[in-house]
Amino acid sequence: MAKKILIVEDDQDIVDLLKYNLEKEGFKCYSASNGAEAVGVAMNKEPDLIILDIMMPELDGIETCRVIKSKPKLHDTFVIFLTARAEEYSEIAGFEAGADDYITKPVKPRVLISRIKAILSRKKDQHSISKIQHGDLVIDRDTFKVSIQNKHFTLPKKEFELLFLLASKPDKVFRRESILSKVWGTDVSVVDRTIDVHIRKIREKVGDEKIKTIKGVGYKFVL
Template sequence: MANKQSPKVLVVDDDPDILELLKYNLKKEGYDVETADDGMKAVATAKKFHPDLILLDIMMPQQDGVETCRQLREIPELVDSHITFLTARAEEYSEVAAFEAGADDYITKPIKPRALMSRIGALFRKESKSKSKPQIVAGGLTIDRSSYTVTANGNQFTLPKKEFELLYFLAQNPNKVYGRDELLQNIWGTDVYVLARTVDVHIRKVREKIGDGYISTVKGVGYKFDIS
């Protein structure tokens, strides 16, 4: 890759064959890669490695992926890290639990390595473009993309990537109503299947952090950033 410093990826899975396969393909693409075979090791490695992306399985010994994700989200140095679940668990409740814990994306196995590498490449390209965008000041909020922080009434909050991107997207067009499908397409993209309920989960988590007065629900339609 052309970057002087390669993006860092932490792969977490209890299957040694999957770990080796993903590590090989990621290194081939030029990424700096570390691996862990259980949740507790993943947290310890992440604290030292500071990965840009964490690929996380759900079913693992010692500590499952959902609890691991919760712990990772509590580490201030990892606020910018993107957490993607890569798992064979396709049930709705597993996906909802993952997003509740702070996941950014959820991909079900099996997936071909080439397709996964394409998604990861697209993620980092999008990250690079988004960091060049300015902060938004609207509705009494200062939304700073460079630090993923939101300041409201003198209080500063740090949001996980997808929560931040959702708020940022809505704030770019105040009072415009967006349906769930439109938000899914713009925040998660068209090549990743994500439940519509995921939007509701993220909206609720944003409201819990910054307050209820900024994002309004338009019943039967969707959500809007409210500055009325």
């Protein structure tokens, strides 16, 4: 299946150039001309990678990147910054904001493509684990299905993400702050009691014994 790439850039000429070259390489392309639009498209299309111009009116690239990275759904999306050479320290701020790479203008399509391929191949090695299987527990990201002890169910998204996180490292204690930032993202403002409620709902389904509370710290999943 073709990898999806979102190009965010206000200069239509550059968009066209990139689009042409990327599609020739078999990528599926989307584009947006400003930060706000970019976030919308990203949420909608869930691209594998986003090419983000730093210089943009309104919501600039860095801020956009931050917003994107704060969405749990897009947390693993790769981001490449496009930057004019003059903008000296942009890469510093960019990496801080969670960028995976940056490329200086003028863009040479060949360079861009080789960088993109390099980055996308990282993904294979790293995360994108879509299935967890420990003992009688099976959690499948693709189908959002969970089965444990002959019980099967599909969890709502947030519950699923939370369980997936905990079960990704059985026995490891995840502290509440860490859970919040990983499942809910850093920018959201949810009361931390929200975690308890979700834990409650998960416990109702997978059984109380499976999730253990470490008071003052957080929760852990046990087999």
